[in-house]
Each structure stands twice: as structure tokens, then as C-alpha cells.
Amino acid sequence: MFIGEYKHTLDSKGRLAVPAKFRALLTDGAVVTKGLDNCLFLYPKNEWELLAKKLAALPISKANTRAFARMMLAGASAVDFDSQGRIVLPEYLREFGHLQKTAVIAGLYDRLEIWDEALWQSYKNETEQKSGDIAEALGELEI
Amino acid sequence: MFIGEYKHTLDSKGRLAVPAKFRALLTDGAVVTKGLDNCLFLYPKNEWELLAKKLAALPISKANTRAFARMMLAGASAVDFDSQGRIVLPEYLREFGHLQKTAVIAGLYDRLEIWDEALWQSYKNETEQKSGDIAEALGELEI
DNA sequence: TGAAAAGTGGGGAATTGTGGTGAAAATAAG
DNA sequence: CTTATTTTCACCACAATTCCCCACTTTTCA
Secondary structure, X not given: XXXXXXXXXXXXXXXXXXXXXXXXXXXXXXXXXXXXXXXXXXXXXXXXXXXXXXXXXXXXXXXXXHHHHHHHHHOOEEEOOOOOOEEEOOHHHHHHOOOOOEEEEEEEEOEEXXXXXXXXXXXXXXXHHHHHHHHHHHHOOOO | OEEEEEEEEEOOOOEEEOOHHHHHHHOOOEEEEEOOOOOEEEEEHHHHHHHHHHHHOOOOOOHHHHHHHHHHHHOOEXXXXXXXXXXXXXXXXXXXXXXXXXXXXXXXXXXEEEEEHHHHHHHHHHHHHHHHHHHHHHHHHOO
């Protein structure tokens, strides 16, 4: 499972090294998608397949499920590793994530998240401030 | 399966390069037709066969399913690839899609969608606005 | 402290995307 | 029916991008 937080640089070609610890879990391929809060999600391919099937099965007749499927599927990208363990993030995903030079790669159990470092910092500050409130909200989840 | 977003140019003869990643899935032929929201749908031939059967089976009694089936069936056109991996979009489909110089080709699992770039942008802006509800939508899918 | 592994950068070959030209086919005109 | 004109298609050539490999630096771990 994916755990931990790593700081890596995005080079001029849009390449990003995936932390070596994670690579073993991604040998069957990986898919990057638009995530929440302006970060990117990276799933192992088989995990992604499950999600994609659900998306593809949504009724094409309804405007908002159609829109949703478009954002998630067209917003995704299958990524390959080069011999150095790097992936290439397509231009439209770098834009979506506001990614500059430095990125943070965070392990979230079944997926990785890719953040621009600045956004990650401010997000952390914000939420650590509020963590008291958040804890209460978690009460609803019976945790 | 088709995923991702690609920006390609439509030349003066109505030719459009299909992203190389997708060509392997279309070696048995492809069919383009009128899609929803002013884009074109491109299906692998076998997928198209399935869809066409379903369309033909729609209740002929209902005015709007009839109209929908007519649009997709009558609007369809088989396309071939030239040696550079391009297809020719017939004039009536280019017109239907309001296609100008630049087109976006989006992968939606079992089909490709072909959009005029400007329309794609405004569609995305529109829906990404709303998809702050994206999280809730995820909930509905139990993801 | 030394060796191995991980991360970063860059150069060059191969692939992909784009534009164009000329032959063949289809259509229209004489 | 022949000829002229337009359209379509196959092929060629260039430009841009991507990918693959090599080299260097930094970090990790014994």
C-alpha cells in the first residue's frame, strides 16, 4: 500500500520520478486522472479499470452523467515508466494540477496523489488549522 | 480502452490524425457518427455493430428515440486510415461538429469523441464549474 | 566510508503529426 | 462517347514531439 510523502522535481519535459518504493505496486501499469482539490490521482491500472467500467456504464442519455464520464475518462491518461522510473504527465494534467517545478507525491493507501508543492503546503496549513473541526465531522463516520 | 485528451489539427481536406495510441484498437475499421452535445462519436467497427443493433431495436413508437436512432444511424460513416494514421471526416459531419482548424479527440472508454476545440473548452469550463459536485457524484458511484 | 540505489538532466534516434503533390477515379460537360 | 474538370486517394517530405539511452549527482544503507 502507498504511504508517505515525497518531494520530487518535474523536469522541462514534464517527467516526474515516482518514488522507488511505489514502483513495485505499479508494474502492471498506471493511470493518472484529475483528482480533487487541484491534485492528480494516480491509480494502479487494475484499480482504475474498476472505476472506468462504472463510468462507461453510466447512461449516455443524461446530460450530467455524460459530463461526469467525460471529465473522468478524457481527463485520465495511461502512463508508462521509463527505465529510470519516471512517468510523463501530459500537458493538460500539469495545467489542471497547477504543477510547477516541484511536486509532492503522497501515498493514500490505494492511490498516489500528485500536488504542486505550494498548493500542498497551503492545503496542509489550512487543514491542520481546522483539524479540530474536521475531527468532529469524522464523528459522523464513526471513526 | 480509450482514455485521454489530444489536440490535433484538421487540414484543408478534412483529414484528422488519430492519436497513435488509439490506432491499434481500430485496425478492424471504424465508424464516425453524429454524437451528443455537438461532437462526433468514433467507434471501433465491432462496437458500432452492437450499438447499431440496440438503436435499431428502440421502440419505433416514441418520437424522440426514433429521432435519436435516425440521427446516429443515418449520420454514420465508415472511415479508413491512410498510411499516416489519418481519417477523412465527411463534410456533413464536419459541419455537424462545427469543426474548424483545431479538434480535440477525447477517449471515452469504448469510443472516441471529436470536438471542435472551442466547443470543448467551453463545455469543460461549464461542467468543471458544476463538478465541484464531483465529490458527491463520486459518492453516488460508491467510489 | 564506500558501494549501491535513486533522482535529475540532456542528446540523439525513432515515431508521430502536418502539409503538399501527383496519379487515379468520379463526375460533369461538350 | 470523348473530353474536361473536379474530387479522392496514395504517396512523399518535412517538422515537431516523444522516447530511449547514457551520464552525472545525490542519497541511502551496509
